[in-house]
Amino acid sequence: MKVLVSWLREYVDIPFKVDELEERLSMLGLGVEGIERIGSDDAVFDLEIAANRGDLMSHLGVARELAAATRSTVRLPSGDVARDRQTVSEFVHVEVREPDLCPRFTATMLVDVRVGSSPEWLTRRLEACDVRSINNIVDVTNYVMLEMGQPMHAFDFDRVRGGRLVVRPARSKEVLTTLDGVQRTLDPQTLVVADAEQAAGIAGIIGAAPSEITASTRRVLLEAAVWHPPMIRRTSKRLGVRTESSARFERGVDQASVPSASARAVALMQQVGGGRALDGLIDVQARRVPQKQIALNWSTVPRVLGTDVSLNEGVATLRSLGFQAEASDGTVRVVVPSYRRDVEREEDLVEDIARHHGYERIPEEMPVEVTAQGSWAPSIDAERAVRDVLIRTGLTEVLTVPLTNGAALEMLRLPDKHPYRDAVPIRNPMVEDHVLLRTTLLPGLLHVARSNASHRLTDIQVFEIGRTFHPNRAGAREQRSLGVLMTGATLRGAWNLPPESVRVTYYTLKGVLESLLAELRVPEAEFRSAQASWLHPGRAASLTLGGHAIGTLGELHPDLSRALDLPAITCIAEVDLEALLEHAVLQPRFVPPPRYPSMRRDISFVVDAGVPVAEVEAAIRRAGRPLLESVELFDIYTAAPVPEGRRNLAYALSFRSPDRTLTAEEIVETMGAITRALEKGLGAKIRD
Numbered sequence: 001m002k003v004l005v006s007w008l009r010e011y012v013d014i015p016f017k018v019d020e021l022e023e024r025l026s027m028l029g030l031g032v033e034g035i036e037r038i039g040s041d042d043a044v045f046d047l048e049i050a051a052n053r054g055d056l057m058s059h060l061g062v063a064r065e066l067a068a069a070t071r072s073t074v075r076l077p078s079g080d081v082a083r084d085r086q087t088v089s090e091f092v093h094v095e096v097r098e099p100d101l102c103p104r105f106t107a108t109m110l111v112d113v114r115v116g117s118s119p120e121w122l123t124r125r126l127e128a129c130d131v132r133s134i135n136n137i138v139d140v141t142n143y144v145m146l147e148m149g150q151p152m153h154a155f156d157f158d159r160v161r162g163g164r165l166v167v168r169p170a171r172s173k174e175v176l177t178t179l180d181g182v183q184r185t186l187d188p189q190t191l192v193v194a195d196a197e198q199a200a201g202i203a204g205i206i207g208a209a210p211s212e213i214t215a216s217t218r219r220v221l222l223e224a225a226v227w228h229p230p231m232i233r234r235t236s237k238r239l240g241v242r243t244e245s246s247a248r249f250e251r252g253v254d255q256a257s258v259p260s261a262s263a264r265a266v267a268l269m270q271q272v273g274g275g276r277a278l279d280g281l282i283d284v285q286a287r288r289v290p291q292k293q294i295a296l297n298w299s300t301v302p303r304v305l306g307t308d309v310s311l312n313e314g315v316a317t318l319r320s321l322g323f324q325a326e327a328s329d330g331t332v333r334v335v336v337p338s339y340r341r342d343v344e345r346e347e348d349l350v351e352d353i354a355r356h357h358g359y360e361r362i363p364e365e366m367p368v369e370v371t372a373q374g375s376w377a378p379s380i381d382a383e384r385a386v387r388d389v390l391i392r393t394g395l396t397e398v399l400t401v402p403l404t405n406g407a408a409l410e411m412l413r414l415p416d417k418h419p420y421r422d423a424v425p426i427r428n429p430m431v432e433d434h435v436l437l438r439t440t441l442l443p444g445l446l447h448v449a450r451s452n453a454s455h456r457l458t459d460i461q462v463f464e465i466g467r468t469f470h471p472n473r474a475g476a477r478e479q480r481s482l483g484v485l486m487t488g489a490t491l492r493g494a495w496n497l498p499p500e501s502v503r504v505t506y507y508t509l510k511g512v513l514e515s516l517l518a519e520l521r522v523p524e525a526e527f528r529s530a531q532a533s534w535l536h537p538g539r540a541a542s543l544t545l546g547g548h549a550i551g552t553l554g555e556l557h558p559d560l561s562r563a564l565d566l567p568a569i570t571c572i573a574e575v576d577l578e579a580l581l582e583h584a585v586l587q588p589r590f591v592p593p594p595r596y597p598s599m600r601r602d603i604s605f606v607v608d609a610g611v612p613v614a615e616v617e618a619a620i621r622r623a624g625r626p627l628l629e630s631v632e633l634f635d636i637y638t639a640a641p642v643p644e645g646r647r648n649l650a651y652a653l654s655f656r657s658p659d660r661t662l663t664a665e666e667i668v669e670t671m672g673a674i675t676r677a678l679e680k681g682l683g684a685k686i687r688d
Contacts, residue, residue, distance in 0.1 A: 001049050001247075002129040003062050006042045007147075011063035011075050018043045028065050029355050030056065044128050052342040054251030058149030061339070068320035068356055077147060079263035081270065083279040084111070091157070092221060092282060096167040099286030101191055102203065104255050105225040106262050107165060107282040109157060113137065113275035115217045122272065131244070136272040137213045137220055140265055142244070149339075150224055150253055150261035151245035153193075153201060157219035159211045162196025165223065167203065174199060177209045178241070190235055193223065204232045204249040205241055220269065224262040226255045238428040255289050256338035292336040296349050299330065304350045307362050317356045318349065379480075382581045383465055386482065389519045393512050394490065395463045400444025402467060403434035408443035411560070413533040424469055424476045437469035437476055441483030441574055442534065449485055450564045458567050459488030461504070465577065480577040484512060484553075487570040506539050506555050509571040513543065513553060521585035526614050527553075534560055535572075543575060545583055551575030598629060598656040599667055603674065605684040609638070609647045616649060616682065623677035627662065627670050630654040648687065 005021065008014060016024055022032050022045070031048035038044065047062070055061045060074070067074045088109045096102050118126075118139040126133055131142050137154050145151045157163070170176075170186035176199045177183045184202075186192065192199040201207035204227035213220065232249040236242050259281060266277045302308050311327055318325040324335035336343045343349065354362065387397060403426065414420050423436040438444070441464050452460050463484045469476040486504045510527060517525045522545070530542035532552050540554030553573035561570050607616065617631050624631075635650035642648050653674070655667055678684035 001047050001057055003045050003047060003059050004038075004042070004125055004128045005045065006038075007059050007125055007128075008063050008066065011060055011077070012067045013070070013072050014066060015070060017041075021045075024066070024069060025062075027355075027358060027360070028069060029359075030062070030065065038128070049251075051251060054248060054253060054341060055149065055339040057248045057251060058145075058147060060148050064322060068317065071316070071320055077264055079260055079267050081263055081266045081277050084276040086111075086278050087280040088278045088282050089280060091163055091278070093162075093164045094166075094282050094284050095164065096284045096286070098167055098169065098191060101228040101231050102167045103226050103228070103286050103289075104258055105165075105167060105284045106223070106258050108222050108262055108266060108280075109278045110220045110222070110266060110269055110273075110275040111218065111278065113218060113220050113269065113273045115213060115215050115273060119272055135213060135215070137217070137269060140268045140272060141222075143268065144261055144265045145244060145248065148257065148261045148264060149248055150258060151204070151248055152222060152224040152262065152265060153207050153245075154213050155200060155207075155211045155221040155223065156213055156217040157221040158217070160195045160200065160221060161198070164196045165200070165221070166194045166196070167225075168192060168194055170199060176202070178202065178206045179209055179212060180206065180241075181209070184239065189238070191227075191231060202235065202239070202241070203227055205236055205239070205246045206243055220275070222262060222265060222269075224258050224265070226253055226258060237430075240428060240430065252341045254339035254341075255285075259283065289338060291338070292343065294334045294336065294343070294346060294349060296332040296334055296346050297330065298327075298332060300346050301350055301353060304347060305354055305357075305362055306365055309353055309357050313357065314353045317353050321352060321356075323349075379581075382584065382586055383480070383577075385520065385584075385586055386516065386577065386581075387465060389516050390463045390484070390512070393515050395461045395484065395486075395512070398445070398448050398462045398464050400441070400448065400464060400466065401434060402438050402469070403429075403431075404436050404438045404443050405433050406436065408447075409436075409439075411446070411563070412440075412442060413557070413560070415533060418533075419470070422471055424471050439468055439470060441466055441468065441481050442572060445483045445485040445572060446564060446566075449487065449566055449570065453564075453566055459490075461486045461488075461490065480581075482551075482573075482575045482577045482580070484509060484573045485570070486512070486572075487567045504569060504571055506541075506553075506571055509553055509573055510541070513551075513573060513575070520580070520583075522580065522583045525583075526618070528614065529612060530554075533557070543573075545579060548579075550579040594656060594658070596657060596659070596661050598654045599662055601653050601655070601667060601671055602650065603653060603671070604635075604648060604650040604687045605678055606642055606646050606648050606687065607678070607682055607684040609645055611682055613649070616678070617651075619677050619681050620651065620653070620674055623674040624653065624655075624670055627655045627657060627666065628653060628674075629656045 005018065014021060022035060025032055032045055033048050034046040036044040049056045063074050088107065091109060092107055094105060094107050096105050115135050115137055118133050118136045122139055122143060123133040126139060126142055129146055133139050141152045141154050169188040170190040170192045172187060174186045175183060176186055191203040193201045193203055199208060200211045227249045229250050229252045232246055236246045262281065270277060298311055301314060315325045315327050315332060318334060322337040326333050334349060409420060420439045423439050426435055429435040445464060448462060449460050465482055467478045468481045469478055486509050488504060489502050490504055490508060526544045527541045528544055530540050530552060531537065532540050534557055535554035536557055542549040543551040543553065551574055556570040556572055561568055613633060620631050621628060632652045633649060634652055637648040655662055655670060675686055
C-alpha cells in the first residue's frame with residue numbers, strides 16, 4: 001500500500017526527515033518495499049501490510065502508529081456536512097438479505113451535484129498512490145478509501161431502478177458488465193448489490209457499468225458497507241478480480257467507522273462537486289460489534305519478551321494506540337478499539353508494546369524455560385534421508401510448479417484412460433497455463449531440462465521431491481512422488497576417460513535408484529521390463545515392490561526428445577515415494593562382522609536372451625538359501641559359439657554361515673540345488 005508523506009502530515013506531526021521516517025516505519029514492523037521521492041521533503045512510501053492489519057490500509061491508520069511512536073495526537077479528518085430538509089429515506093430503500101455476509105450497510109444521497117474534473121490537489125494525491133483520476137465524485141470515494149480505509153461506491157441514482165438497493169446472492173447465470181468493461185456471468189456464490197431489477201455491482205469488489213457516475217449525473221447515491229472478509233477473498237479469487245476495495249475488505253474494515261467515513265465523503269463531494277446532502281443516513285446493521293476487553297497480567301510481558309518493560313511505559317503505549325487501558329494490582333484492563341480487529345488476547349497486546357518499545361532493545365537470549373526438544377516429523381525425516389542420498393549421487397534438487405495444463409499431459413502421449421489424465425481442475429486459475437493440479441512430476445522436470453538446454457546447458461542431473469494430486473471423494477488426494485531426470489555428462493573434466501564412458505545412460509539412472517534402495521534398506525525391490533508412452537520402447541523398466549509397480553524409469557522416447565530439443569539420450573524416472581518409504585528402514589541396525597570365512601563359487605550357463613537378469617538372480621537366491629550370501633553378475637557373452645537368441649551369463653556366488661565354517665559337501669549340495677533350479681525353471685544349460 002502506498003502512502004504520501006505530506007498527506008500523513010495532515011493527521012500527525014512527523015518530526016522525522018524522509019530517511020528517518022523509513023527507519024521509524026521499519027522499526028514499527030511496517031515493511032518499506034520502496035520509496036519514490038517527491039522533492040526534498042516529500043515521498044511516497046510503498047508499505048508491506050500484514051494480512052491481519054486491515055487498520056493500516058489507510059493514511060489514517062499509519063498516522064495512528066506514528067502518533068503512538070512520538071506520543072502525539074492524531075488529528076481526525078473533518079466530516080461536517082450541511083444537510084437538506086429532505087431525508088434519504090424518502091427516496092431510497094435498502095434491503096440486506098444476507099446479514100451474515102454484510103454486517104453493516106449504509107446509504108446516503110446528494111442532489112444537484114456537478115460532475116467534472118477533480119481539483120489539482122485531489123488528483124495529485126490519488127496519482128501519487130497509483131489511483132487514476134476519473135471524475136470528482138468517484139475520486140472522492142477513492143480518496144476516502146485511501147484516507148480512512150473505508151471503500152465505498154457511488155451510484156447514479158437516476159439509473160438505480162426502483163430507488164432500491166438490495167444485497168443478495170447473484171442469480172444463476174446472471175450477467176453483469178463491470179466497470180472494467182468485462183462481461184461476467186455470475187452464480188449464487190457471488191454476493192451482489194442490486195437495484196429493483198438487476199445487479200448493480202459485485203459486493204465489495206467492483207461496480208457495474210449501468211449505474212456508474214457520468215457527466216450527466218445529478219443525484220448521487222453513496223453506499224458504504226462492511227463485508228465478510230472470507231467471502232470477499234473467495235469471490236475475488238474465483239472471478240479473478242482484485243481491486244483496492246477487495247484488498248481492504250479481505251483484511252477487514254472497521255464497522256464502527258462506516259458512518260464517519262460516509263460523512264467525510266459527503267463533505268468532500270460538496271466541496272468539489274457542490275450539491276445538497278439529504279438529511280439522515282440509512283444504516284442497516286445486523287448486529288453491533290461488542291467492544292473486546294482483555295485483562296493483561298503484566299507478568300506476561302517479561303515472560304513473552306524476555307526483557308522488562310515498565311508498567312507505565314506499557315500503559316502509555318497502549319493508550320497512544322487508541323486502547324483504553326487502566327492498571328490495577330499488576331493487571332492492565334484494556335478495551336480494544338473497534339479498528340483493531342487483530343487484537344484477541346494478551347499476546348497481541350504484548351506485541352504492540354514490543355513494537356513501540358523497540359525490537360532492537362530486546363536482548364537476544366535463549367528462553368530459560370525449555371519444556372521440550374523439537375524433532376523432525378517422521379515423514380520429513382524420511383524425505384531428508386532421500387534427499388541426502390540423491391545429492392550424494394551428484395544430483396541437484398529442483399522445485400517445479402504443482403500446477404499444469406492439458407497440453408503438458410498430451411506431450412507425454414498418454415493413452416486415453418491413463419491415470420495421469422485424471423487431473424483435478426482449478427476452480428479459479430490465475431494463469432492460463434496452470435489450470436490443473438499435477439498428477440505427475442514428469443512435465444515439470446522436462447520443462448527444467450528444456451529450459452537449460454535452450455541455454456546450451458546439456459549436462460543435467462536433477463531430482464524433485466514433490467506432491468502429486470489425484471481425485472477422490474474429498475476432492476484431491478495428495479501423494480509424495482520422486483522424479484529424476486539425467487542427461488549429458490555425469491563427470492566434468494574427466495580428461496583421462498573417453499567421452500562415452502561419462503555420458504548418462506539408462507544404467508546411470510538405474511544405478512542412482514539402486515543406490516537409493518540400498519541406502520533406504522528396501523528389501524526385494526526389482527526392476528522389470530515395462531512400457532510407457534513417454535519412454536523408449538526398448539529401454540524402459542518399472543520398479544516393483546511386492547509384485548506391485550511403484551515407478552517407471554528409462555530413456556525418453558526419441559520423438560519426445562526431438563520435440564523438446566533435448567539430447568538424444570535423456571533418462572527420466574518417477575517413483576511413488578509414499579510406497580517406497582513404507583518399506584524403508586531409516587534407522588540403522590548394527591550387524592556384527594562375520595566370524596566365519598566365506599566360500600566363493602562361479603557358475604556359468606546359457607539361457608534365452610529374453611529371460612531378465614532379475615529373474616535369473618531371483619531363482620539363484622531362492623535355491624541358494626540359507627547359505628547363499630551374495631550374487632554378482634560378472635560376465636555376459638553373446639557371440640559364437642553361443643547360439644543366436646541365447647546368451648551366456650557368469651555369476652560369482654558367495655556362501656557363508658553365521659555359526660560355523662562351511663564344509664565342501666554343503667557347498668556342493670547348495671550348488672546342485674541352484675543348478676537344478678536354473679535348468680528346470682529357466683531352461684538353462686550349465687557350462688563346465
